[in-house]
Amino acid sequence: HTKPSMEEIRLWSQSFDKLMRNPAGRNVFREFLRTEYSEENMLFWLACEDLKQEINKSAIEEKARSIYEDYISILSPKEVSLDARVREVINKKMQDPTPHTFEDAQLQIYTLMHRDSYPRFLSSSIYKTLVHGGSRTSSES
Numbered sequence: 001h002t003k004p005s006m007e008e009i010r011l012w013s014q015s016f017d018k019l020m021r022n023p024a025g026r027n028v029f030r031e032f033l034r035t036e037y038s039e040e041n042m043l044f045w046l047a048c049e050d051l052k053q054e055i056n057k058s059a060i061e062e063k064a065r066s067i068y069e070d071y072i073s074i075l076s077p078k079e080v081s082l083d084a085r086v087r088e089v090i091n092k093k094m095q096d097p098t099p100h101t102f103e104d105a106q107l108q109i110y111t112l113m114h115r116d117s118y119p120r121f122l123s124s125s126i127y128k129t130l131v132h133g134g135s136r137t138s139s140e141s
Contacts, residue, residue: 040078048106064097
């Protein structure tokens with residue numbers, strides 16, 4: 001859990017993809033999402049990323065069911081905001097889950113974070129503090 005360099009921190013403002021590809025960036029963004037009560041979006045995205053790496057059939061089914069219960073189920077306190085079409089697709093795919101069962105939903109949440117949360121993140125005190133008071137040395141990278 002190393003501190004990001006100033007260069008990395010600057011790159012995060014250039015593109016949401018760069019932010020999301022960087023573990024430190026994801027952590028900072030997740031902290032920000034927590035202040036907005038939308039941390040579940042990042043948690044869901046990370047759970048989908050994890051599922052995509054899985055090759056064991058029973059583990060895939062277990063993880064898919066867990067993701068469904070945690071983030072898709074209407075009764076879940078961590079339910080992510082998805083449109084009806086995507087929900088319908090997931091409900092069908094859940095009969096035989098694969099590592100890609102939640103791909104549409106993951107993309108929708110990624111887009112939502114990019115469009116809604118990311119611009120607010122860049123103007124947040126969390127990000128500004130990093131930019132101004134982050135690690136001054138670039139030798140860490």
